[in-house]
Amino acid sequence: MTNTSKSIGVNTPLEMAEKACQAIMDTYTPEQLPPANSFHYHQGVFLYGMLRVWEATGKEEYFQYMKGYIDSLIDEEGNLYFARDELDSVQAGILLFPLYEATKDSKYMIAAKKLRHLLLTINRTTEGGFWHKDKYPYQMWLDGLFMAGPFMLMYGEHFQETDLEQVVLRQEQLMRQHMKDEETGLLFHAWDEKKIQPWANPKTGCSPEFWGRSVGWYGTALIDILEALGDKKRGQEDIIQALKQLIPALVSYQDEQTGLWYQIVDKGDRQDNWLESSCSSLFLYTIAKALKHGLADESNYAAVDKAYEGLLEHMVEDNEESFTLKGICIGTSAGVYDYYVGRPTSENDLHGMGAFILASMALHDLKK
Numbered sequence: 001m002t003n004t005s006k007s008i009g010v011n012t013p014l015e016m017a018e019k020a021c022q023a024i025m026d027t028y029t030p031e032q033l034p035p036a037n038s039f040h041y042h043q044g045v046f047l048y049g050m051l052r053v054w055e056a057t058g059k060e061e062y063f064q065y066m067k068g069y070i071d072s073l074i075d076e077e078g079n080l081y082f083a084r085d086e087l088d089s090v091q092a093g094i095l096l097f098p099l100y101e102a103t104k105d106s107k108y109m110i111a112a113k114k115l116r117h118l119l120l121t122i123n124r125t126t127e128g129g130f131w132h133k134d135k136y137p138y139q140m141w142l143d144g145l146f147m148a149g150p151f152m153l154m155y156g157e158h159f160q161e162t163d164l165e166q167v168v169l170r171q172e173q174l175m176r177q178h179m180k181d182e183e184t185g186l187l188f189h190a191w192d193e194k195k196i197q198p199w200a201n202p203k204t205g206c207s208p209e210f211w212g213r214s215v216g217w218y219g220t221a222l223i224d225i226l227e228a229l230g231d232k233k234r235g236q237e238d239i240i241q242a243l244k245q246l247i248p249a250l251v252s253y254q255d256e257q258t259g260l261w262y263q264i265v266d267k268g269d270r271q272d273n274w275l276e277s278s279c280s281s282l283f284l285y286t287i288a289k290a291l292k293h294g295l296a297d298e299s300n301y302a303a304v305d306k307a308y309e310g311l312l313e314h315m316v317e318d319n320e321e322s323f324t325l326k327g328i329c330i331g332t333s334a335g336v337y338d339y340y341v342g343r344p345t346s347e348n349d350l351h352g353m354g355a356f357i358l359a360s361m362a363l364h365d366l367k368k
Contacts, residue, residue, distance in 0.1 A: 011318070013308065013367070017053050017360035020353050021062060023323040027348070030068030034350065039073050039082040041147055042331075044092030046350040049357025051098060056361065063102065070095055070108070078110025085122065085134035087147040090115050097154045109158070116155050119148065119167075125193045129174040138193040141334065142179065142214040145172055146221035153228035165234045168225060175218070176242055179206055184266055185249025189214040190334035199336050207334045210265040213351065216282025219246055220358070223289040240295060243286075247296050250283050251303045259303075259310030263329060264340055272341045277315040277327040280307055281355035288362035308363055311356065328352030 011019070024046060028034070033043045047066045054062035070092075074080045082089040093115040100108040123131040125138055130148065132141040149168045156164035179187045188206040190197075195205040222243045229236050253265050260280040262268040284307040290296035291304065317324040328349040332340065346352075 011312075013360040013363040014053070014056060016312070016316075016318075017049065017357045017364070018057070019318060019323040020325065020357050020360070021050050021053055023348060024350070024353055025061075025065055030065050031072040033069055037073070039080060039089060039092055041088045041091035042350045043069060044095065045354030046357070047092070047095055047354075049354045049361065051095065052361040053357065056364065066095060067099055067103075070099060074107055074111045076107055078107040078114070080111045080114055082115070082118075084118050087122070087130055087132055087144040090118060090151050091147040093151045094154060097158060112155055112158075115151065116159075116161075119152065125174070127174055127193075128170060129193075130171060132190075136190075136334075139190055139197070139334070140171075140175060140178070140193075141190045142175060142187055142218040145175060146217040146224070149221050150224045150228055153225060157228070165229065165232075169235055169239065172222070172225070172239055172242070176238075178204070181210070184210065185245055185252075186210040186215055186265055187218055187246075197334070199334055207336075209267075209335075209337055209340055211332065211334075211340055212261055212263050212265050212276050212279025213282065213329060213332070213355075215250075215265060216279040216286070216355065219243070219250070219286035220282050222246070223286055223293075223295075226293070226295075227289075243290055243295055247287055247290055247300060250287065251300060254283075254303055254307065255310075258314050259306035259308075260314060261307075263343070264337060267337075270341075274341065274345075275314065275327060276329050276345075277311060277325055278329060278349075278352040278355040280311060280315070281352065281359035284308060284311070284359040285355070285362045288359070288366045292362070292366050304363065304366070308359070311359070316356075324348060325352050325356050 047069060050062050050066055093112055096108040096112045123134060129140045130144055132139055132144050152164045152168050156162055178191045189211040190207040192200040192205045195202055199207045222239055225239055254261060255268055258275060260275040261283055262273050263276040264273050267273050284304055287296060287300050288304050291300055315325055315327050324347050326347050328346050328351055329343050330346050332343050
């Protein structure tokens with residue numbers, strides 16, 4: 001039986017989040033989370049969602065699963081193997097702080113220090129923007145703000161390294177300065193400072209499209225950064241304004257029929273474009289969180305409900321035996337329109353499952 005829009009009443013968002021967690025737990029041991037034996041954001045975003053479920057339910061199985069993944073990659077001395085030339089390696093580090101708080105095991109903070117040292121050596125643009133990876137020279141991607149920003153703020157809070165707050169705010173400022181399109185209010189996926197990549201606009205250096213998940217990572221990062229900073233006055237007013245401007249831009253491109261968003265956000269009228277579940281989930285997360293904090297107009301409650309109903313009706317297949325999330329774009333680099341719409345989709349990919357769980361938990365927090 002496929003869920004219909006009525007499922008939002010039958011299965012609460014928290015219950016749906018738990019079903020998504022259980023589907024992955026039933027398929028993989030913590031050590032097997034794909035790609036196996038890798039400290040990476042694929043696992044990190046899923047386990048970030050699971051962290052929120054654990055916090056809401058207190059169920060030990062979620063904490064132990066998350067801990068099992070981290071412990072499979074960190075030894076008792078805090079040694080950790082990870083790719084040391086890319087921001088993607090940093091994101092899973094956000095799990096180290098709740099693990100340390102719960103266990104007081106110093107190995108988690110030793111590992112966190114190793115990730116922090118990555119940020120000292122990663123290459124930068126002439127203005128101080130992090131390259132997304134060494135193999136993408138002089139390129140900033142929207143993804144990077146989510147991959148490194150929240151970790152840096154958590155680290156700065158724990159180790160009293162307050163300078164990291166301004167580094168994070170600077171990364172967002174550079175993205176907005178170089179990658180925001182004033183006409184649509186959206187941000188382009190990538191920016192090449194040297195303007196030499198095949199996809200780069202020769203005048204602006206931007207990639208030509210608004211790829212859904214990258215805009216979703218950016219919006220998710222904005223709200224997570226604001227939550228991490230809390231009431232501290234650190235110059236985050238620009239991020240508040242960026243969020244307030246992004247949300248109406250997103251809502252304006254929400255598909256009227258399904259409540260979802262397209263792989264290329266602003267081109268839903270193209271026949272080869274398609275609705276995508278991970279970006280729809282991340283947009284829902286961003287808007288719901290903003291509503292919770294009073295940073296979005298209350299008219300956006302309708303957009304949030306419509307988006308979640310759309311996910312349950314069009315992207316989720318749920319019965320007593322299984323839970324499946326469809327329409328998830330696989331891992332994707334920067335490119336042109338044909339590249340993005342030609343990307344394969346998968347089911348229960350951790351990109352999408354993590355985003356769906358986060359969206360469900362944001363809606364749960366909003367409604368309670």
